[in-house]
Amino acid sequence: GENVEQHPSTLSVQEGDSAVIKCTYSDSASNYFPWYKQELGKRPQLIIDIRSNVGEKKDQRIAVTLNKTAKHFSLHITETQPEDSAVYFCAALLEGGSEKLVFGKGTKLTVNP
Amino acid sequence: DTEVTQTPKHLVMGMTNKKSLKCEQHMGHRAMYWYKQKAKKPPELMFVYSYEKLSINESVPSRFSPECPNSSLLNLHLHALQPEDSALYLCASSQGTGYGTEAFFGQGTRLTVV
Numbered sequence: 001g002e003n004v005e006q007h008p009s010t011l012s013v014q015e016g017d018s019a020v021i022k023c024t025y026s027d028s029a030s031n032y033f034p035w036y037k038q039e040l041g042k043r044p045q046l047i048i049d050i051r052s053n054v055g056e057k058k059d060q061r062i063a064v065t066l067n068k069t070a071k072h073f074s075l076h077i078t079e080t081q082p083e084d085s086a087v088y089f090c091a092a093l094l095e096g097g098s099e100k101l102v103f104g105k106g107t108k109l110t111v112n113p
Numbered sequence: 114d115t116e117v118t119q120t121p122k123h124l125v126m127g128m129t130n131k132k133s134l135k136c137e138q139h140m141g142h143r144a145m146y147w148y149k150q151k152a153k154k155p156p157e158l159m160f161v162y163s164y165e166k167l168s169i170n171e172s173v174p175s176r177f178s179p180e181c182p183n184s185s186l187l188n189l190h191l192h193a194l195q196p197e198d199s200a201l202y203l204c205a206s207s208q209g210t211g212y213g214t215e216a217f218f219g220q221g222t223r224l225t226v227v
Contacts (some may be wrong), residue, residue: 032213042220057160098169103155103157
């Protein structure tokens with residue numbers, strides 16, 4: 001089955017700096033990669049996603065890149081703000097198969113003012 | 114309406130109790146999920162219902178029993194739980210077309226087994 005590795009487990013940055021979180025996946029057939037943000041005591045919420053036919057996707061300060069050959073995908077947050085502080089989870093899904101979304105272990109991001 | 118609603122928000126139950134968690138969505142989603150999340154861990158898939166049929170059971174102990182009465186509702190029946198089952202139980206739904214789309218999560222039920 002699919003296995004998703006996520007690094008780092010914790011990340012601390014200064015406000016205004018960039019943050020990068022990296023994930024690798026094991027099943028080369030996976031083709032949908034969402035990122036979820038979970039604030040303390042709240043539900044996970046989708047912030048951006050990418051499909052395997054696209055190498056990069058951007059939404060304001062958030063971007064995701066995908067390297068299918070290396071089976072890597074990364075989340076980039078620019079101009080970080082204190083409200084970006086949360087736990088971020090990457091995930092992978094095999095489209096057309098079972099609806100089994102496999103999550104990485106999460107990255108706790110702290111943005112210091 | 115992009116809400117997945119879970120009740121109750123908090124539940125404390127004894128090891129001999131029977132209780133149920135409820136989940137509801139009105140987005141027309143055909144896939145619904147139960148996840149278990151322990152503190153500082155990712156959501157861990159328990160069950161997937163696709164078009165009201167159980168499609169995935171991740172080897173969950175039988176003391177957890179899912180039920181999908183209709184396309185909008187998902188229940189999780191609990192019986193004879195153990196203290197280690199204490200966790201946040203998250204329900205989610207997605208379009209379920211087999212094409213990856215956003216999974217919307219409910220706020221969760223924080224379960225404590227005493």
